[in-house]
Amino acid sequence: xxxxxxxxxxxxxxxxxxxxxxxxxxxxxxxxxxxxxxxxxxxxxxxxxxxxxxxxxxxxxxxxxxxxxxxxxxxxxxxxxxxxxxxxxxxxxxxxxxxxxxxxxxxxxxxxxxxxxxxxxxxxxxxxxxxxxxxxxxxxxxxxxxxxxxxxxxxxx
Numbered sequence: 415x416x417x418x419x420x421x422x423x424x425x426x427x428x429x430x431x432x433x434x435x436x437x438x439x440x441x442x443x444x445x446x447x448x449x450x451x452x453x454x455x456x457x458x459x460x461x462x463x464x465x466x467x468x469x470x471x472x473x474x475x476x477x478x479x480x481x482x483x484x485x486x487x488x489x490x491x492x493x494x495x496x497x498x499x500x501x502x503x504x505x506x507x508x509x510x511x512x513x514x515x516x517x518x519x520x521x522x523x524x525x526x527x528x529x530x531x532x533x534x535x536x537x538x539x540x541x542x543x544x545x546x547x548x549x550x551x552x553x554x555x556x557x558x559x560x561x562x563x564x565x566x567x568x569x570x571x
Contacts, residue, residue: 416478421550423470428543430464434509435536438529447521454516457509468501471546486549497542500535508532 434457441449472494479487508528515525 416474419470420474420478423467423474424543424547424550427464427467427471428540428547430460430467431536431539431543434460434464435533435540438533438536442529447519450521451516451519454512458513461506461509464501468498472498486553490546490549493542493546497539497546500539500542504535505532505539508535 437453437457441453445453475490475494479491482488483491508531511528512525512532515521515528
């Protein structure tokens with residue numbers, strides 16, 4: 415079950431954050447204030463997908479690691495607190511403040527300063543989650559490769 419939940423939840427989390435980020439950038443560059451308001455007020459609803467996906471990816475990753483703390487597994491485990499802290503301490507408050515300000519039509523210096531912070535924090539989490547995915551794929555290839563090298567064709571891969 416972890417072999418399904420972990421990559422699916424991680425992919426959903428990465429795609430959700432990337433969607434928020436790209437939507438924000440495109441609306442700011444090409445859209446009207448109405449489009450920005452629509453995106454900024456929709457993103458908090460996306461947290462209902464993102465937060466459970468991140469929790470499922472993190473929890474299943476910890477369970478799947480079985481206490482291992484070295485190599486790629488260790489790197490993934492060390493990255494998770496930064497991803498979670500960035501999300502909970504920066505991104506969620508930014509999302510909620512920007513949605514409130516957009517709903518009120520307050521596109522002021524504070525809005526754009528928080529928007530910049532949100533874009534930097536979002537890009538950071540996209541990079542970190544991308545590294546998580548890269549390392550997860552490497553671990554999967556390594557595991558499959560190691561089974562092929564030993565001649566075992568077990569379905570337990």
